Amino acid sequence: MKCHRDPDELNPIAESLFKIAFLRKDRGVVNLLQWIYERNSCSYCRNGAVEELLTKYGLPAEQAYECRWDCLDLTRKLMRKARRLKRRLGL
Ligand SMILES: [Zn+2]
DSSP: OOOOSOGGGHHHHHHHHHHHHHHHOSGGGHHHHHHHHHHOOOHHHHHHHHHHIIIIIOOOHHHHHHHTTOSSHHHHHHHHHHHHHHHHTTO
């Protein structure tokens, strides 16, 4: 989905897409979550998309690495927690 509008106008759209993705719980929502991650400027929406991808569908390694340096502390903490859990489980 391409959008050439003001990035701040995307947040209400991203929030609605996130609600749909959160409620649907099937792999069909991965593209919605990726769109939120890549296009929306709101770091809280991005954090929600990352958490959904990470816990339900899998987060690509490159994206996981990128999230380690996210501007939002919440996202960085989520990634640290995921890395600790992965190490603990020997994955
Ligand atoms: Zn938002």
